[in-house]
Amino acid sequence: MKKSTYLATTLFVVFTSTAFGQYTISDGKHVLEISGSFSSFLNLRNMKPNELDKNNDRFSLRDAQIQFEGRVGTRVEYDFQVDIADLISGGADPENPGLMDAWMKYKIPHWFDIQAGYGKVNYSRSSLVPFNYTAFWQRTEITRGNFFSRRDVGITLMKDFWKKKINAQFGVYNGLGETTLRTTNDASGKFEYVGRIEFCYPSPFRHRDIDDKHVPIPMFALGLNGRYANKVLPLGEFFPSGSAGDFGFKVFSGEKTTYGLDFAAQWMGFSAQFEIHQIKGTPSDTSSFLLRDLNQTQTKGYFLAGGYYGQLNYHSKKLHTIVSIRFDENNLSDLIPGFNQRFSGALAYQLDGFNSMIKMQFTHILKEESISEARWTDQVRIGWQYAF
Amino acid sequence: MKFTLSLFILALCFSCTTAQSVYKIKPKKKVNIAVPEPSDICLAEDKQSYYVVSDDGLLFQLDLDFKVIKKSKLQFNDAEGVIHYKSKVYVVEERIRMVAIVDMNEDEIVAKKEIPYAGGRNKGFESICYNTAREKFILFTEKDPITLFEVTQLDADGVAAQVTNRKEIDLSGDISSVTFYKGRLYVLSDENHCVYRMNPNTYKVEVTWKIAVLNPEGICFSPSGDLIIVSDDMQEVNIFDFPTE
Numbered sequence: 001m002k003k004s005t006y007l008a009t010t011l012f013v014v015f016t017s018t019a020f021g022q023y024t025i026s027d028g029k030h031v032l033e034i035s036g037s038f039s040s041f042l043n044l045r046n047m048k049p050n051e052l053d054k055n056n057d058r059f060s061l062r063d064a065q066i067q068f069e070g071r072v073g074t075r076v077e078y079d080f081q082v083d084i085a086d087l088i089s090g091g092a093d094p095e096n097p098g099l100m101d102a103w104m105k106y107k108i109p110h111w112f113d114i115q116a117g118y119g120k121v122n123y124s125r126s127s128l129v130p131f132n133y134t135a136f137w138q139r140t141e142i143t144r145g146n147f148f149s150r151r152d153v154g155i156t157l158m159k160d161f162w163k164k165k166i167n168a169q170f171g172v173y174n175g176l177g178e179t180t181l182r183t184t185n186d187a188s189g190k191f192e193y194v195g196r197i198e199f200c201y202p203s204p205f206r207h208r209d210i211d212d213k214h215v216p217i218p219m220f221a222l223g224l225n226g227r228y229a230n231k232v233l234p235l236g237e238f239f240p241s242g243s244a245g246d247f248g249f250k251v252f253s254g255e256k257t258t259y260g261l262d263f264a265a266q267w268m269g270f271s272a273q274f275e276i277h278q279i280k281g282t283p284s285d286t287s288s289f290l291l292r293d294l295n296q297t298q299t300k301g302y303f304l305a306g307g308y309y310g311q312l313n314y315h316s317k318k319l320h321t322i323v324s325i326r327f328d329e330n331n332l333s334d335l336i337p338g339f340n341q342r343f344s345g346a347l348a349y350q351l352d353g354f355n356s357m358i359k360m361q362f363t364h365i366l367k368e369e370s371i372s373e374a375r376w377t378d379q380v381r382i383g384w385q386y387a388f
Numbered sequence: 389m390k391f392t393l394s395l396f397i398l399a400l401c402f403s404c405t406t407a408q409s410v411y412k413i414k415p416k417k418k419v420n421i422a423v424p425e426p427s428d429i430c431l432a433e434d435k436q437s438y439y440v441v442s443d444d445g446l447l448f449q450l451d452l453d454f455k456v457i458k459k460s461k462l463q464f465n466d467a468e469g470v471i472h473y474k475s476k477v478y479v480v481e482e483r484i485r486m487v488a489i490v491d492m493n494e495d496e497i498v499a500k501k502e503i504p505y506a507g508g509r510n511k512g513f514e515s516i517c518y519n520t521a522r523e524k525f526i527l528f529t530e531k532d533p534i535t536l537f538e539v540t541q542l543d544a545d546g547v548a549a550q551v552t553n554r555k556e557i558d559l560s561g562d563i564s565s566v567t568f569y570k571g572r573l574y575v576l577s578d579e580n581h582c583v584y585r586m587n588p589n590t591y592k593v594e595v596t597w598k599i600a601v602l603n604p605e606g607i608c609f610s611p612s613g614d615l616i617i618v619s620d621d622m623q624e625v626n627i628f629d630f631p632t633e
Contacts, residue, residue: 022508026484028500029465033509069509071483074445074463163424163623203602203621213579216600317560355532 036066041383045376078104092178094145113158122169122196125262128207135346137361137381140328142307146245149177164204168197175229179243187237192229211266218267225260232284254283271313278306292335304334320350341366355387412598415626429606429618441467469516482512501549515566521588531562565607576607
């Protein structure tokens with residue numbers, strides 16, 4: 001832990017300048033805002049006693065992002081955001097992809113908004129919270145993009161009701177998630193359908209984990225999410241590499257139904273989030289590895305996967321500090337005994353609000369399922385995020 | 389690990405700011421208004437009505453009971469600040485850094501004055517008022533940093549507005565609205581849920597009142613001296629007795 005001590009003190013002493021935020025250009029009708037961010041951390045792991053691969057510690061440049069957000073008049077908006085660090089790596093990490101947003105939106109007054117292009121899919125409140133507005137360096141396993149995609153290409157309709165206390169979105173997408181840009185669509189030729197409705201009280205509730213405003217009246221938000229895909233590949237056809245995710249069921253040949261509930265509350269600097277999701281997967285191939293070599297009587301032709309997490313946070317204006325704790329559990333398959341449990345804590349010191357934060361996250365694995373064993377038992381990430 | 393945490397906590401303690409006296413006040417009445425996402429309010433010069441602007445770029449005139457009596461046909465880009473001065477309504481458009489000067493009788497824009505500012509789209513001018521003590525218009529940017537602009541020639545057609553003074557204000561959080569009343573500036577903060585009384589010459593905070601209002605975006609005083617705070621998210625007006633120390 002000597003390295004983390006050194007890094008923490010160095011960052012605190014050296015980086016105390018304030019950020020001056022984004023830059024805006026306007027011609028009176030078209031407004032363009034240019035912004036960006038960097039984040040980098042040191043990752044330290046305690047490895048399992050019998051682990052031979054000792055590749056446990058590393059520095060990482062998580063983000064090197066630039067964003068162009070525009071608005072033309074009162075009807076058209078667009079957003080283009082890329083993460084150069086992830087573009088260079090060439091991967092399609094669903095939590096942290098290279099291309100983050102490339103969409104345009106048209107607002108039809110008194111009717112609805114329509115968005116087209118590539119961006120976040122409206123499913124799961126946690127997934128919709130921007131990364132730099134949390135104290136953590138990593139989302140929970142259930143919401144970081146291996147159970148269901150976080151981004152895709154498609155079209156989304158958005159409508160709000162009752163003074164924006166009810167927000168509804170419905171979208172149709174390719175259904176290949178973050179790998180969708182590598183191909184036109186898969187050979188099934190089928191789309192994924194995603195819907196979300198959120199009820200907020202007593203006022204609209206932004207997608208934020210931390211109550212940095214210390215709202216004087218308790219606020220709540222309850223979201224219901226659902227998505228459906230029935231992608232049956234012809235014999236000999238495959239999905240793009242990486243689209244199945246780390247556990248193999250993010251995209252598969254067959255029918256996939258996912259539904260979930262999320263809840264958030266905040267008051268006077270305290271905030272809490274809870275989220276639960278379930279997947280029912282029916283592979284088109286009865287010999288699919290997702291059915292774990294069990295017979296039809298045992299599986300009834302489908303598997304279930306899912307999980308939940310709960311998170312508590314406190315923001316201190318006086319100390320410019322955020323403290324968060326989180327417990328998450330997931331089950332990769334009901335056909336295999338066991339489940340995964342993790343406990344995480346995070347501490348963030350705000351040098352300049354969310355624009356400049358030193359963040360530290362600790363994660364401890366409590367239980368593991370036999371099909372998802374990690375090489376480590378504990379992990380610490382400590383680093384700095386800076387937005388300009 | 390323990391040493392790391394201890395070091396953090398020690399460093400955080402040294403960075404604390406000094407606390408100052410804060411008075412808590414509660415609204416005596418709340419009134420829903422038929423204005424979507426109201427972002428500022430001002431009292432008309434004749435004290436017979438209010439003007440309210442909305443995030444959607446709309447301008448409304450309300451009676452003293454906060455009922456809509458007129459909705460302008462004008463469509464602004466977005467509208468975050470409003471004042472009524474010399475028979476004209478001044479509307480601040482945050483994103484495009486513009487002040488539109490409106491003749492409400494004709495329902496038309498008679499002039500537009502640009503005041504360049506580079507910061508974030510949603511961190512531009514949030515508020516406007518006429519500072520009688522210094523005989524200048526003043527505008528505050530919202531945050532990161534909170535910047536005061538003193539401006540002249542905002543009311544002269546065909547002449548560019550002139551920024552005569554620009555300074556950063558030493559306040560944490562943000563400023564969402566400002567009004568001039570009985571020789572003092574009253575400044576509203578959304579993030580801090582506070583009303584600050586400022587010296588109009590030095591712009592130093594003299595008194596702070598804490599208010600329990602969600603997303604407070606507009607401030608003015610009624611003809612009888614009640615403090616009026618508009619809540620954007622709740623789409624309501626909160627009426628307080630004149631705040632005292």
